[in-house]
Amino acid sequence: xxxxxxxxxxxxxxxxxxxxxxxxxxxxxxxxxxxxxxxxxxxxxxxxxxxxxxxxxxxxxxxxxxxxxxxxxxxxxxxxxxxxxxxxxxxxxxxxxxxxxxxxxxxxxxxxxxxxxxxxxxxxxxxxxxxxxxxxxxxxxxxxxxxxxxxxxxxxxxxxxxxxxxxxxxxxxxxxxxxxxxxxxxxxxxxxxxxxxxxxxxxxxxxxxxxxxxxxxxxxxxxxxxxxxxxxxxxxxxxxxxxxxxxxxxxxxxxxxxxxxxxxxxxxxxxxxxxxxxxxxxxxxxxxxxxxxxxxxxxxxxxxxxxxxxxxxxxxxxxxxxxxxxxxxxxxxxxxxxxxxxxxxxxxxxxxxxxxxxxxxxxxxxxxxxxxxxxxxxxxxxxxxxxxxxxxxxxxxxxxxxxxxxxxxxxxxxxxxxxxxxxxxxxxxxxxxxxxxxxxxxxxxxxxxxxxxxxxxxxxxxxxxxxxxxxxxxxxxxxxxxxxxxxxxxxxxxxxxxxxxxxxxxxxxxxxxxxxxxxxxxxxxxxxxxxxxxxxxxxxxxxxxxxxxxxxxxxxxxxxxxxxxxxxxxxxxxxxxxxxxxxxxxxxxxxxxxxxxxxxxxxxxxxxxxxxxxxxxxxxxxxxxxxxxxxxxxxxxxxxxxxxxxxxxxxxxxxxxxxxxxxxxxxxxxxxxxxxxxxxxxxxxxxxxxxxxxxxxxxxxxxxxxxxxxxxxxxxxxxxxxxxxxxxxxxxxxxxxxxxxxxxxxxxxxxxxxxxxxxxxxxxxxxxxxxxxxxxxxxxxxxxxxxxxxxxxxxxxxxxxxxxxxxxxxxxxxxxxxxxxxxxx
Ligand code: BGC
Numbered sequence: 001x002x003x004x005x006x007x008x009x010x011x012x013x014x015x016x017x018x019x020x021x022x023x024x025x026x027x028x029x030x031x032x033x034x035x036x037x038x039x040x041x042x043x044x045x046x047x048x049x050x051x052x053x054x055x056x057x058x059x060x061x062x063x064x065x066x067x068x069x070x071x072x073x074x075x076x077x078x079x080x081x082x083x084x085x086x087x088x089x090x091x092x093x094x095x096x097x098x099x100x101x102x103x104x105x106x107x108x109x110x111x112x113x114x115x116x117x118x119x120x121x122x123x124x125x126x127x128x129x130x131x132x133x134x135x136x137x138x139x140x141x142x143x144x145x146x147x148x149x150x151x152x153x154x155x156x157x158x159x160x161x162x163x164x165x166x167x168x169x170x171x172x173x174x175x176x177x178x179x180x181x182x183x184x185x186x187x188x189x190x191x192x193x194x195x196x197x198x199x200x201x202x203x204x205x206x207x208x209x210x211x212x213x214x215x216x217x218x219x220x221x222x223x224x225x226x227x228x229x230x231x232x233x234x235x236x237x238x239x240x241x242x243x244x245x246x247x248x249x250x251x252x253x254x255x256x257x258x259x260x261x262x263x264x265x266x267x268x269x270x271x272x273x274x275x276x277x278x279x280x281x282x283x284x285x286x287x288x289x290x291x292x293x294x295x296x297x298x299x300x301x302x303x304x305x306x307x308x309x310x311x312x313x314x315x316x317x318x319x320x321x322x323x324x325x326x327x328x329x330x331x332x333x334x335x336x337x338x339x340x341x342x343x344x345x346x347x348x349x350x351x352x353x354x355x356x357x358x359x360x361x362x363x364x365x366x367x368x369x370x371x372x373x374x375x376x377x378x379x380x381x382x383x384x385x386x387x388x389x390x391x392x393x394x395x396x397x398x399x400x401x402x403x404x405x406x407x408x409x410x411x412x413x414x415x416x417x418x419x420x421x422x423x424x425x426x427x428x429x430x431x432x433x434x435x436x437x438x439x440x441x442x443x444x445x446x447x448x449x450x451x452x453x454x455x456x457x458x459x460x461x462x463x464x465x466x467x468x469x470x471x472x473x474x475x476x477x478x479x480x481x482x483x484x485x486x487x488x489x490x491x492x493x494x495x496x497x498x499x500x501x502x503x504x505x506x507x508x509x510x511x512x513x514x515x516x517x518x519x520x521x522x523x524x525x526x527x528x529x530x531x532x533x534x535x536x537x538x539x540x541x542x543x544x545x546x547x548x549x550x551x552x553x554x555x556x557x558x559x560x561x562x563x564x565x566x567x568x569x570x571x572x573x574x575x576x577x578x579x580x581x582x583x584x585x586x587x588x589x590x591x592x593x594x595x596x597x598x599x600x601x602x603x604x605x606x607x608x609x610x611x612x613x614x615x616x617x618x619x620x621x622x623x624x625x626x627x628x629x630x631x632x633x634x635x636x637x638x639x640x641x642x643x644x645x646x647x648x649x650x651x652x653x654x655x656x657x658x659x660x661x662x663x664x665x666x667x668x669x670x671x672x673x674x675x676x677x678x679x680x681x682x683x684x685x686x687x688x689x690x691x692x693x694x695x696x697x698x699x700x701x702x703x704x705x706x707x708x709x710x711x712x713x714x715x716x717x718x719x720x721x722x723x724x725x726x727x728x729x730x731x732x733x734x735x736x737x738x739x740x741x742x743x744x745x746x747x748x749x750x751x752x753x754x755x756x757x758x759x760x761x762x763x764x765x766x767x768x769x770x771x772x773x774x775x776x777x778x779x780x781x782x783x784x785x786x787x788x789x790x791x792x793x794x795x796x797x798x799x800x801x802x803x804x805x806x807x808x809x810x811x812x813x814x815x816x817x818x819x820x821x822x823x824x825x
């Protein structure tokens with residue numbers, strides 16, 4: 001194997017990824033912020049910030065897919081004599097004597113050194129504050145006094161990130177700023193309907209500033225050589241329209257060995273309607289002053305940073321494993337959990353592959369993300385479930401997406417994705433198992449956010465199940481609607497018009513026979529969960545306050561539906577060696593040996609094996625074997641095989657991609673865990689592990705930094721499959737359901753620590769080579785120290801002791817306090 005160039009390495013002790021070469025094969029980014037104020041930052045300080053909604057409250061501007069890539073961000077220019085450089089190398093690209101970027105948990109530290117000067121910038125968003133802190137430390141390591149000219153730079157976005165890039169006839173006349181001392185205010189559109197503004201501040205006196213982009217940069221210059229910087233002279237420009245920016249100019253003198261800190265603050269403020277102005281057109285700055293005062297010294301900033309680090313300590317202390325395998329431990333204990341939090345926060349809205357203007361929060365996506373996150377901050381997961389359920393329709397269907405700022409369903413995309421309802425059960429059950437909080441079922445939740453339409457959350461779950469049962473096709477399998485999990489299998493779309501979207505054009509529902517085996521499996525898995533939940537309630541675990549229902553009857557009714565679905569799959573969904581994928585509009589098989597291409601698909605293998613459909617007849621084992629035989633390759637399992645080589649009008653977008661990419665035989669990492677869980681349930685630990693390790697970032701990091709291209713510390717949505725031009729190349733990093741599924745798989749199915757209604761179920765599935773390991777797990781008000789002795793077994797718990805006493809079965813009964821558990825396999 002060819003030795004690949006390395007651009008960085010893990011630093012587990014600090015929970016950081018350390019990038020040592022700025023010219024990574026693609027920008028390697030990090031996320032700042034945990035609740036309201038968010039930033040994206042690349043390893044060269046590119047990126048942008050927004051408040052809550054990446055589309056409607058974009059604070060700084062970003063140009064996607066730019067040349068050069070990743071241009072624009074928060075930049076510090078240091079002019080030292082005739083040399084101008086940036087700590088993050090870009091945009092000037094002046095060769096540095098030293099460069100390092102450390103991406104940590106919600107912070108990034110970028111350090112550059114040039115001609116005896118070190119500039120180190122710590123970027124983070126303090127907890128509960130609406131701002132990004134940039135603490136710049138300049139140190140003179142040379143033996144002579146340094147007279148430096150420092151310029152900061154941010155470019156404002158005119159709030160709506162979509163129109164900001166379109167409506168120039170308007171935009172170029174609306175920009176407005178105010179300058180007060182060392183603070184530059186961006187008050188564009190504040191005079192009319194907006195009650196918010198942003199500011200960029202530094203905690204020292206400035207010797208100049210600029211707020212007009214062209215004056216600062218020069219129309220024929222670039223970020224790499226702004227005129228004001230190159231000449232070492234700020235213009236003190238005051239923007240009126242065009243493109244407002246914020247740049248401070250500071251003269252810094254440093255004696256040999258001397259070091260100085262500067263705290264830059266990018267803040268966002270909302271004012272009450274009647275307190276918007278101080279006087280005509282002069283904005284009320286009280287809240288800005290107050291926020292600045294909270295962070296105007298190094299000490300205050302260091303304290304805020306320490307709080308952020310403690311916050312992450314606490315989050316990452318909830319589930320911790322010690323296996324002795326660094327590559328596994330660092331993913332489980334640090335990066336996988338971190339990615340889950342980021343994905344939960346951002347859904348699919350803002351990354352270097354998602355522009356933040358296109359999509360809101362996905363119904364199915366958010367429910368799945370929740371499973372990766374619920375153990376960390378259950379109250380936020382609870383709120384998310386209510387928000388998601390509020391976008392459901394009375395018939396159980398749901399908006400496919402909603403906007404986070406308004407929490408309203410997104411009309412552009414609408415509904416009709418028939419897997420969506422099931423995911424609500426998936427998310428809710430995970431929440432209750434983690435917390436024991438059945439009261440969520442009693443919450444009154446509206447339909448389509450309409451006041452007066454509220455029913456209990458339990459009722460929402462019930463109609464979700466019913467939505468599947470009421471939409472069955474000729475084989476008694478679920479009708480697919482616009483699409484199931486695979487957004488690109490568009491069986492009712494029929495498009496020859498390149499100007500149409502595959503997802504939103506007319507969903508031909510009249511006369512359709514298009515059915516999904518993926519939904520069938522999903523229905524069986526979530527249906528079993530639903531039945532178990534109903535039985536719990538029937539057995540008195542919870543008595544509903546707001547809704548009446550005979551829960552025992554309901555459990556029986558749904559068990560029957562589940563059993564019927566299992567029979568339908570066995571009868572009409574089995575192809576001999578694997579599960580079919582679907583039936584098309586005309587009732588013809590998809591994903592069958594009879595098909596010319598795409599004879600086998602991964603989704604139905606994953607869900608039907610997880611559902612254990614036909615396990616007793618050997619179907620599960622055969623399906624899993626077929627995945628190994630036809631789907632597996634060096635970099636993971638591809639989505640379908642063989643890849644489509646032609647566009648198929650009846651199938652839609654899936655067949656539009658070149659071979660090996662995206663939904664056409666790419667390794668769509670999200671669904672690999674489904675098969676891995678299927679392997680675990682079947683007790684095939686060696687196979688489960690080998691599939692898992694192939695897409696585990698730390699293993700990929702070791703081998704393929706150049707080929708993989710995207711960040712080696714997180715999963716990406718898609719890795720090019722075996723039929724692609726460059727198999728193994730990754731795309732669409734960070735915001736992917738893969739994060740939650742990898743977490744769910746490793747924490748619950750491989751390491752085998754499963755939250756359950758009454759305690760923690762212990763059920764690992766391991767490779768034979770696994771050695772003893774310990775998991776520290778906080779669970780509700782308890783803390784368990786669980787040591788597993790695999791003894792070479794792949795599956796099967798022989799005995800468990802709880803605080804020295806043997807227990808029956810595999811569920812450690814919940815009780816508050818600290819407990820020691822020993823498990824022998
Ligand atoms: C979407 C998911 C979808 C997946 C597969 C992702 O881009 O966010 O909702 O399930 O693609 O098509």
